[in-house]
Amino acid sequence: MDLTFLLSVVLFILLSPLLYRIYTVLASPLHHIPGPFLARFTKLPYFLSIYRGQAHQDNIALHRRYAPPGQHFAPIVRLGPNLYSITSPDKAVYGVASKFPKSSWYEGWRHPNPQRWSLFPNRDIARHAETRRVFSSIYSMSSLVGYEGYVDTCNGIFEQRLRERARGGEWIDMTRWLQCYAFDVIGEITYSKRFGFLDGGEDVAGLIKALDANMRYSTLVGVYSWIHPYLYRMLEKMPNSGAGGRTYINQTIQRRLEERKAERKKRTVEGGGKAKLSVEEEGAPKDFLDRMFEMLEDGKKGVIPYHLFMLCMSNVVAGSDTTAVSLSSVLYHLIRTPRALEKLREELNAAEKEGEINGTEIGFNASMKMRYLQACLKEGLRLLPATGLPLWRVVPQGGATVCGQFFPAGEVGINTWVAHYDKDIWGEDVESYRPERWIEAEDQGGEKIKTMEAYYMPFGLGSRTCIGRHISWLEMSKVVPKLVRTFDFELERPDKEMTTQNYWFVKPVDFSVKVKLRAESIV
Numbered sequence: 001m002d003l004t005f006l007l008s009v010v011l012f013i014l015l016s017p018l019l020y021r022i023y024t025v026l027a028s029p030l031h032h033i034p035g036p037f038l039a040r041f042t043k044l045p046y047f048l049s050i051y052r053g054q055a056h057q058d059n060i061a062l063h064r065r066y067a068p069p070g071q072h073f074a075p076i077v078r079l080g081p082n083l084y085s086i087t088s089p090d091k092a093v094y095g096v097a098s099k100f101p102k103s104s105w106y107e108g109w110r111h112p113n114p115q116r117w118s119l120f121p122n123r124d125i126a127r128h129a130e131t132r133r134v135f136s137s138i139y140s141m142s143s144l145v146g147y148e149g150y151v152d153t154c155n156g157i158f159e160q161r162l163r164e165r166a167r168g169g170e171w172i173d174m175t176r177w178l179q180c181y182a183f184d185v186i187g188e189i190t191y192s193k194r195f196g197f198l199d200g201g202e203d204v205a206g207l208i209k210a211l212d213a214n215m216r217y218s219t220l221v222g223v224y225s226w227i228h229p230y231l232y233r234m235l236e237k238m239p240n241s242g243a244g245g246r247t248y249i250n251q252t253i254q255r256r257l258e259e260r261k262a263e264r265k266k267r268t269v270e271g272g273g274k275a276k277l278s279v280e281e282e283g284a285p286k287d288f289l290d291r292m293f294e295m296l297e298d299g300k301k302g303v304i305p306y307h308l309f310m311l312c313m314s315n316v317v318a319g320s321d322t323t324a325v326s327l328s329s330v331l332y333h334l335i336r337t338p339r340a341l342e343k344l345r346e347e348l349n350a351a352e353k354e355g356e357i358n359g360t361e362i363g364f365n366a367s368m369k370m371r372y373l374q375a376c377l378k379e380g381l382r383l384l385p386a387t388g389l390p391l392w393r394v395v396p397q398g399g400a401t402v403c404g405q406f407f408p409a410g411e412v413g414i415n416t417w418v419a420h421y422d423k424d425i426w427g428e429d430v431e432s433y434r435p436e437r438w439i440e441a442e443d444q445g446g447e448k449i450k451t452m453e454a455y456y457m458p459f460g461l462g463s464r465t466c467i468g469r470h471i472s473w474l475e476m477s478k479v480v481p482k483l484v485r486t487f488d489f490e491l492e493r494p495d496k497e498m499t500t501q502n503y504w505f506v507k508p509v510d511f512s513v514k515v516k517l518r519a520e521s522i523v
């Protein structure tokens with residue numbers, strides 16, 4: 001056989017995967033969707049953007065770069081061969097009856113053992129709905145009344161620690177303190193026991209470090225999720241790795257759970273076999289685990305022991321950093337916007353005159369009635385939403401129309417940062433902290449507020465919306481008034497925008513302040 005012919009055949013065979021890739025790109029009915037050239041062939045640019053911790057900013061920049069003339073954002077951009085970032089929270093994708101399951105990116109968030117599933121990364125629509133239905137009551141607004149005392153306990157300790165820092169006059173990392181606060185509140189609500197972070201503002205036993213490592217691992221490995229089961233098994237015994245971090249968190253949660261089981265058993269013995277009544281008889285409030293134990297012992301609700309571990313774990317992993325990030329944003333923006341801070345203090349002073357606030361303590365019900373406070377919180381979570389990647393969902397079999405475009409297959413997702421920075425929705429002052437925008441739109445009524453609410457998604461959307469959102473709102477509504485009434489804050493770098501790093505949770509990295517006691521708080 002002619003050597004040239006033979007070489008041509010070998011070359012063709014070697015190059016055929018690439019040629020096939022080029023063919024599929026050109027023949028794709030979605031080839032007109034804009035995006036970086038490389039993203040047509042590989043997810044690598046997306047992976048690198050996540051790796052750099054700036055995927056939220058990159059995502060916004062792409063929608064701006066490919067915007068059609070006269071528009072601020074391109075409605076759809078490509079982040080990978082089958083990954084499409086959208087700007088509109090389409091009901092088909094995110095509505096309560098959505099048929100779009102979560103994508104394989106979420107695999108990185110679960111243990112490779114299928115028995116050890118959890119709510120957040122659950123990709124099975126039916127199983128997720130069933131589990132969520134069983135437990136929604138313990139996260140509901142009506143359960144919050146029972147959790148308020150736990151928040152008060154931590155608020156008192158937090159205030160004390162900040163008073164000490166005010167006396168010392170040093171610069172403190174406010175995000176770290178808010179993290180300590182949020183972890184301890186979740187510990188109190190879940191097990192009636194703080195983790196102890198607020199004792200000295202330190203990462204007791206390295207739990208935050210382990211969680212950070214796990215966040216980074218899960219966020220990145222999810223992009224190439226097929227590798228996760230192999231990589232996880234290799235890394236899980238290495239203490240400083242992301243998988244090792246997860247193992248460590250699992251063990252900490254398990255230990256806490258065992259302690260509580262032993263306590264409950266003791267109470268049952270002391271109460272002559274009536275554990276269910278013992279907590280209430282002693283007049284103590286019911287924490288999250290008490291409620292879970294009752295459901296387990298009830299036997300009728302399909303609750304199994306694994307559920308207790310799974311939800312305790314979810315509370316700590318999903319409920320601490322997210323609240324800390326959100327609190328950081330609210331406080332940072334209030335400090336940078338003295339007019340808003342002043343207005344908030346005026347509202348709080350007025351509430352005190354009406355007897356709604358006792359010193360610096362504010363009841364949750366009263367706080368929910370304060371329009372300006374609520375607007376300050378909402379605006380803080382708009383400008384710095386705690387999660388910073390598209391909420392990826394898989395186009396169901398047979399394809400579907402999303403944002404006016406038919407997708408035969410692939411994955412679509414909206415990034416909360418993209419939704420919150422769309423000038424067409426929020427106006428030219430999209431980047432300003434302006435709590436008034438919420439009050440004005442509410443008073444105006446009609447389409448404006450409906451559109452704002454539809455695009456406001458710090459807690460996600462539809463059936464997969466955050467189950468713990470009321471708990472975090474309880475914390476924020478109570479601690480923000482306390483902080484701004486007790487302290488003044490000075491930013492270390494007032495002329496510099498706060499920077500953030502995004503490994504799914506978008507964390508501020510340089511929120512350094514000095515706290516000072518306000519004149520009326522010096523006691």
Ligand code: HEM
Pocket residue numbers: 119120121132314315316318319320322323326385386387391457458459460461463464465466467468469471472
């Ligand atoms: C300000 C604080 C919080 C923010 C910004 C936040 C944000 C979110 C977001 C965006 C999602 C949906 C993610 C997706 O669709 O992929 C979510 C889900 C979830 N969050 Fe939160 N969260 C917060 C607080 C909490 C708290 C306090 C808890 C628990 C006590 C919690 C537990 C969960 C769980 C278990 C899920 C999964 C729900 C499901 O798939 O059914 N979160 N959160």
